[in-house]
Amino acid sequence: MKNKIIFDKEGSETTITIYWFAILIIVAVAIVYMISSAYGKPYDVRGIEADILANNIADCISEGGYLREGTLTDSSFKANFLKQCKLNFKVEESFAKGNGEYYVEVIAYDFDTNKRTNSDISYGNPALRQYCELKGKTLPACTQKNIYLLDSQQNKYGVTIVAVVNKADKNV
């Protein structure tokens, strides 16, 4: 009975054993670990955010499967991209010192010839683009969408939209 740690006055058997305490400790550690791993980290919503950003850009340049007039084929659209697509890349003060937490890229090409048109758009922090090729939970979230559009003259365009969201401080 080496494992008995508490005895009554007569030294008779009690039910509290080292083994029982070991089980309690293992259960406690397991529960604390599970709770901490589930609730200890922030919710990572960057993937959803990047998806929504890409969808918003797709909605901005297209309408019912057609290229929206005054967008990719218009030079002023590129200059006022954020305003035209109703985007605001300002972030909380805690991020303000960085180079930007977002990056978007719109590449249009002729669907038949695969030749790129002269209407590529990129905006935001270009340093984030490189992470699209990499995988990792702490890396910025990257979404790529390919859409097919027709213009009013029935010319076919393929458009690739890349959206990257960093915001690592708030999500990782």
Next chain:
Amino acid sequence: MIRDKKGDVLVGEVIFLVLNLVFLSILIIFVISKTNDSALLEEKYAKQIALIIDSAKPGMIIHINMEDAIKKAQGEKQDIADIVRKNDNVITIKLKEKGDYSYSFFNDVGVNVYLDTENNKEYVIVITEK
């Protein structure tokens, strides 16, 4: 008192039961405090509302049930009409005296957020053109 066949008090069994109850209580308190933490609710609702605004279109009116957060804020004696604040393109949730949680949205639309005073359980988000 727990006694054996002879009628003696079983000290070991009593201590054993008490320790088990103490252990279980501490564990349950830990789990409840972790899962029902104000900071967690602040983060959850700030991100949820920011994402809702990101995917919303002008003209939409969104009702979001925040009963748990409102109860928490009432417990902390916070003004429940001031739980959700919008400053420029940043949503801030404040459920306790010290600290809050902010998250930005990128959709450049007009946003008006207010407490639905009919039931005091929901917040209403009105999306307009900017």
